[in-house]
Amino acid sequence: MRAVDIIQKKRDKEILTKEEINFLLEEYLEGNTPDYQMSSFLMAVYFNGMTTEELKYFTEKMIYSGDTIDFPGTHKFLVDKHSTGGVGDKTTIALAPIFGALGMGTAKLSGKGLGHTGGTIDKFESIEGFKFSRTKEELIKLVNETGTGIMGYSDKIVPLDKKLYSLRDVTATVPSIPLIASSIMGKKLAVHADAIILDVKVGSGAFMKNIDEARELAETMYELGKAFDRNIVCFLTNMDQPLGEAVGNSLEMIEAIETLKGNGPEDFTDLIYTLASQALVMKGDTADLESGKQKVRKVIENGQALDMLRKFIKGSGGNPSVCDDYSLLPKAKEKDVFRATKDGYIEHLNAELIGRAAMMLGAGRATKDDIIDHSVGIIMCSKVGDKLEKGAAILEIFHNGNLRDEVLETLAEAVVISEEKIDKQEIILEIIG
């Protein structure tokens, strides 16, 4: 077998066998197939896609390219909730403790932020001393002790994805639905949670800018999950404006904690209640989303969810008092306010541009080796559909003396005010599964 023949078949839209896919990926992982041949194969996939069978074999090879993780002795229903990434997405911080309070657990790998999108790892690392599990053994221990197991991506788990993603990044082959689906699902399927809930973001701040692309990605990942006999549901949710009100690491940590105290913004609270309730439905504890939401309300009102977050922070080396004393989190030195230039309704709060502005302040990374500033960020005082008068505050900008013209120009482009009445945006767009 030769790599060149496999590339040629894909180029000519012929269907590859399991043996051919295995050969190509094994040889690549071992360093016998060079990057230039793999790049060529990826570009052929970008143009010609993959059949369902091809994608299954490709993903299977991803999963078993490294260690897989299961959780012996954990008598908990473990959930892996995964978002495809966005701006202000602090969902895991609030959701994992709710799962814990409802008698379930979290088992997942999480990433760092890159570009305009944030990462769960960075948000938790706003807390001094907080350390994520680095090994499979630490992850299993944390799941057993605190109900929440979150681990950063490691070289030992799905190493093929890391190698392929780096190559895709520099060969313009990231935005390919089968390649994204196998990359995400390879990492989900390597961890044996009992339920997978995928939150596929749609809109300006997301990978998928429109609902049709997002639906296609969600359906592809759903089918892959089913092909591996997993309990899976996919949500399509709005990422046209940032989620909630806070963008930036410490600020998002505070917003997630406030949500666990019952004081969260409407869209974020709605998302959290729905996803937690979905997990209860998948576990078989509740018949539908509405009755599940009553149970979620209860663990927020009685403080059990917040207690689970304290437990996870303590178990990870951080000080759980941050939940009560926000002065323990890094705080930016300066605050400026971005105001409405005319009366009207907010038509757009472009999530990508707001994420980019936050990144320029230091909240995110332009390249993967950048050091981030956990204290800075942006608070949305208004959301799409809100009515305001000229001079009203739209955004609060928390910075450390680096509010350059470029940041203000980016924000000016992100905010659009209309004289016409604008409807508020729904957070949950569709559910698949």
Ligand code: URA
């Ligand atoms: N996230 C991933 O993990 N992989 C992709 O290919 C795209 C987004």
